[in-house]
Amino acid sequence: MLGAFVAVAVGVTLVSLSTLLLASGLPQVPDRLTAAAVMVQSPVVSSPADPFPEPRPWSSRTAADLADRLAAIAGVTTAVPDRTFYIQVVTDGRPAPAMVHGHGWASSQLGTDRLAAGTPPRRDSEVVVDRATGLSPGSAVTLLTATGPAAYTVSGVVDGTGIYVTDAVAATMAPGVRAIGLVLRPDADVARVTEAARAVVGTEGRVLTGDARSAFEPREDARTRWIGTQILTAVATLAGFVSVFVVASTFAFNVTQRRRELGLLRAIGATPRQVRRMLYREAVVVGGAAALVGVVLGAALAPLVGDLLVDAGIEPATYQVRFLVWPVAASFAVGPVVALLGAASAARRAARVRPLEALRAAAVEPRPMTRARWISGALAAAGGLAGAVGTATTDDVQDGAALALYSAMALVVAAALLAPAFIAPLVWLLAWPFARGRGATGMLVRESVLTAARRTAGCAAPVLLTVGFAVMVSGMVQTSTEAYAARRFAAINAGSVVAPDNTPGLTDAVVAAVPGAALLPTTVYADGAEPLTALGVDPAAFAASRNRFAVVAGALTGLAGGDTVVVTQSVAERLGWRLGQTVPVTFADGRLTLLRVVAMVSNESAPGELLLPRAVVRAHDPSALTSAILVDAPVPLPPGSGARVVDVATYAAEVDSEEDRLVWVFTVLLIGVSAGYGAIAVANTLLMSAVNRQGDHRVLRLSGATGRQVAWAVAAEAALVVAIGALLGGAVAVIALLSIREGLSEQVNAPVDLVVPWPTMGAVVATCLVLAVVASVLPTRRTRLRSRE
Structure with a gap:
């Protein structure tokens, strides 16, 4: 059960890690607005194309009138229309990319930015900047605005990231207003002020207090946080799915190997219900112990991974990991649940083992494809193909990606269930070159695999899972990225493009x-x-x-x-x-x-x-x-x-380069999760198989085979199993990618080339092959030693 324990432990680690990071990733109130206990936001709008649209702004006249009425509320010291606009400091002849937002000086009352030196801006040519720029009061500085570079004088510096100009200049640069901050007296009742503000504002906006002020989080931070949420949710979901899959495969293989033991239990009087209960108890023990290890590891790794997410741009710079009890408790419950779900099918099959199984000495398996397996496999295949058709016909990007992922999951399950039916033709195809060589090794490998079709399918399942998901996910990202770049390139009739630079x-x-x-x-x-x-x-x-x-x-x-x-x-x-x-x-x-x-x-x-x-x-x-x-x-x-000249192809590829980078990080994480689980399952399953077949290996040694010949036969069989899993996984991925290509063709209204990620496929298959061979050959050393004795 080591493989099931490791699979559940890794799964709970990822789930607890992801839930802790998700719980910590809630929107935050911007530092520059924390001093305003009550904020008023302009009317909120919704957009089918943009999940983070800016609210509809008030005009300068409407905002000024509203601010005057809000300032008259008892307990309000001042009501400040907050204006945000583009402005960027130029240092050493290049724009500094970190600071691109400016505000009127009155907005400094709403947050924590305070003068560290100098005076507020009083003339239109004066500015207050962050002390981190290295500028001091009296320094000359060039600022980029929408009109172009302009010369300013630094009147003061603050301990913060803000750039402040006079309120008159701010009103010129941003005549529309989306927020009004209320600064209250220390003895003011926030609840009463809030109710009074709502009566004043009416339907012209909404009044926010406390954590609800996080609605003013900058759009770029909100978008980054949303991307991080999608990535962490997908990782947690995939971890849960793959954990169930690996545990189910491990328990199924374990039951197959223990048929004689289970038959002996039935022979001495154990009922089917008792056998099922025994398997379920094993699953709960394994799941509980693994969950305990997983939540400890997840909690320990969360701060480190949180810093990595910020460095990778998946979370905003304001992101901080917080330790909360409920994500840990919920993640701990995942362990036993995943183990029980994974063991359910194996437990039912174990209960059907007959007492006579204890007397069987032959290794020949019963019928590999049962009626239930045919029906379940057919239903999963139908669902996967339906998802593939939906992916090919949709013109919605998000729906297409979701359908492709669910379709691949269903097809992976179908391939794993129906694999025994395809073992014979695949073995004859793949083993043909070996069987024609000298010696009995090729024939021995082929017949061993054919005789134990269910065992072979169980060993090939984790390879199928690993290759299928890795190829599908990476191929989907690369195909869609090239499709959208090609659409942009084809639409432009120009020789070059002048694009922004920093x-x-x-x-x-x-x-x-x-x-x-x-x-x-x-x-x-x-x-x-x-x-x-x-x-x-x-x-x-x-x-x-x-x-x-x-x-x-x-x-x-x-x-x-x-x-x-x-x-x-x-x-x-x-x-x-x-x-x-x-x-x-x-x-x-x-x-x-x-x-x-x-x-x-x-x-x-x-x-x-x-x-x-x-x-x-x-x-x-x-x-x-x-x-x-x-x-x-x-x-x-x-x-x-702040400009540069690029060719059209470069511009077309760079338009969404930051989003493409984040998506690729997402892809690498998903591939890492699926490949990591696949590696665990491959090593565990083949190691279990090899340990349980040591008797077969001793028979080969007693029949005259040398230790090297036995090792070669075992390695060849492992390679054959990996090849079968890779072919089935590749077939699943190709079906999913073909549907994705058709869906992208509908979206971009042009033919799309299918991108098959051969390097990814090669790396994943090679990893599986190495692990499979090592896990299979290691137990033969023990067989050699015992044979010598």
């Missing part, structure tokens, strides 16, 4: 210096509710830079002036917009504007949902940054501009 985007100064098709993204709100991605463009230059640009209604030339808009087909259908219709749209400055739909374009025509004149976007969103400039050829760039 900045979130490009400034107007870069756009003015570079002739080309510039893309200025912003977020607008349809009917004041649904957020939409809009691009400020020059219509003619933009159309010329797109290979798949197609106007389906109206004319692009109508995109002129401050009251026109071009929409994609999907947006028009979803919102019911028609050509020539005037629609209300709220911009980033909080102002509601009526726009006339002058054209509709295909969904592939633009990387956004709306097209607007660039001047309109700039007028309503002073801090918007250009995402890229499409140019015909490489162009010179001004120094310190």
Whole structure:
């Protein structure tokens, strides 16, 4: 039972580790808002495309009026409209990537940033920066804003990461307001202030206190935290599934090897119920002991892994691991439950062992494929194929990924259940070269595997699991990454691209210096509710830079002036917009504007949902940054501009490079979990098999075989078992990858090449082979020694 113990212990370790990290990963109140006991947030919106949309902003006038009414509440010292905008310090001629958010000086009252030296900014050319920049009061500093580089004087420094300008400058850079902080008197009643604030705000926003203020966590931190949650949840889920699978395989193999022992128990009067109870008790003991080890290891490893997650960018810098009792208790319960689930099928089969089994001396197994195994395998295969069809036909990215994972799980189970039925043809195919050689080794290996089809299937199951998941997961990630990059590449008609360099985007100064098709993204709100991605463009230059640009209604030339808009087909259908219709749209400055739909374009025509004149976007969103400039050829760039020139293929691959990196980290973790379990199961299963077959090995030695010949035969049989598992696992992975490819073709509306991760497959199969051979050959040394005696 060592293998089951190790599998459950590793599983509980991963589950307890993941749950502790998940429980610690709850959103945090930003440090810069902790001094505001009550926060008021602008109206929350929802988006089907973005799980973290920014709330719809108030206009400057609305925010000022609301702040005045909130400041009049008893117990409120001041109500501060909090403005956030892009601003970046330039050091040594390059933008410093760590600090990209600026605020008005009044916002410093809401948090912990206090002046360490100097004075607050009083003139529009003054700024307060973090002392960590090495700047001191009176120093000259260049700041990048949406308009370009600007010269400022440092009036003071703070112990924090904020960059503060005058409130007048902040109002110019961010006219829209999404938050108002209330600073209270020390003796104020927070509950009464909160109720009064809600009466003032009404439906114009929501009032938050305590931990609910974590809703103001920066979007990038929230997105990073969400990615970390998805990764940890998937690791915990996969750990639980694989633990059950490995334990089930171990117990099933153990029951097969103990048939004579179980038959003897039945012969001396043990009832089927007593046999089942014995197996269940063994499972509970193994699961409980392994769970105890697992929760201790998980709790010990959590702080270390938490630091690694922060370093890898999977959790934000504010993330800290907290020790909580409930994740540990819940994880401990997982151990016995996983062990019982894994042992359930084996216990039922053990109860059916007849007393006469104790008298059997032959190693020939009973019928390898029972009716229940056929039915269960067929149902699992049907479910897996249905999931594969769903993956191939869906056009939703998240649904496709989930269906692919569930489909692969079902197909792995089906392959493991139906494996004995495929053993004979696979053995004849794989053993044919060995059987034609001199000597009896090839024939001996082939017949041994054929005679014990169920044992062979049990030994091949962990290899099947390991190869199937590793190849499927890595192939899915690589295929989807290349598919999306290929779609972006095919859509662009340009020679080169000017892209950001250590900045979130490009400034107007870069756009003015570079002739080309510039893309200025912003977020607008349809009917004041649904957020939409809009691009400020020059219509003619933009159309010329797109290979798949197609106007389906109206004319692009109508995109002129401050009251026109071009929409994609999907947006028009979803919102019911028609050509020539005037629609209300709220911009980033909080102002509601009526726009006339002058054209509709295909969904592939633009990387956004709306097209607007660039001047309109700039007028309503002073801090918007250009995402890229499409140019015909490489162009010179001004120094310190935060821009670089790349070819189109590089740009297409780098657009989602950070997300792709995090996804690959996710992939490596999943492969590590599945491969680690596979390694445990392979070594344990084949070691158990070899130990229980020492009698066969002694017979071979007494028949004249040398120790080396026995070792070679055992190694060859182990290699054959690994080959069978690898073929079945590869087949499962290919089916899943083919469905993923078809699904991606539907999403990107173009043919997608299937990426088979041969290096991953080779590494996993080689690892399984080494472990299998070592675990099988080691017990033969004991056989050699006993034979000599």
